[in-house]
């Protein structure tokens with residue numbers, strides 16, 4: 001079996017994952033530091049082995065019929081791509097395009113940072129625009145590329161979008177919620193769960209070379225409450241400047 005049969009966040013919804021970082025050509029500075037693929041169960045050798053096996057399978061010519069059969073067996077209304085890992089090459093995206101085109105009764109949802117890669121954007125947008133695909137652009141504050149001008153809606157980390165209700169325990173799981181696999185036109189914001197907000201904002205500043213006023217205020221207020229990072233701050237011309 002290549003697919004996973006649910007988890008505590010997805011409920012009974014199945015998913016497919018790949019090895020972390022090595023299959024993420026669109027990774028950002030945020031990913032290198034905070035990706036949850038470096039934590040918890042994802043670092044178990046057995047889990048890493050399964051994801052390597054999935055990568056090998058995804059390169060083979062029989063990947064599409066095998067996955068179609070596995071998803072059909074679950075009878076689930078929706079399927080998550082990817083819990084960890086990402087779309088790593090055009091041929092791989094084309095395979096998911098074939099799978100979603102065949103399984104029109106299943107909603108394929110998730111997010112990707114591969115939208116940041118020029119060589120992946122065309123097949124990704126073709127996949128995203130299928131009627132039963134609900135794929136969003138992953139964004140975080142360490143990156144300044146803009147997915148909105150290309151028609152993407154987003155999953156952000158502590159940024160643009162309506163907060164995910166699972167983060168505040170308002171829904172049991174994605175199966176019960178359904179927002180991300182029934183609406184194409186929504187932006188969703190997720191809490192930073194692995195790591196400290198101050199570190200995240202400081203990293204954002206380092207990568208972008210400047211941040212807006214709202215983010216500067218956040219840093220100031222966070223800095224008052226938490227001491228993990230020693231930041232000197234001054235506001236000037238609507239931008240906050242940090243000395244790390």
Ligand code: SF4
Pocket residue numbers: 163164165166167171173174175177178179180181188
């Ligand atoms: S908004 Fe709903 S469907 Fe989307 S990730 Fe959160 S719980 Fe899951």
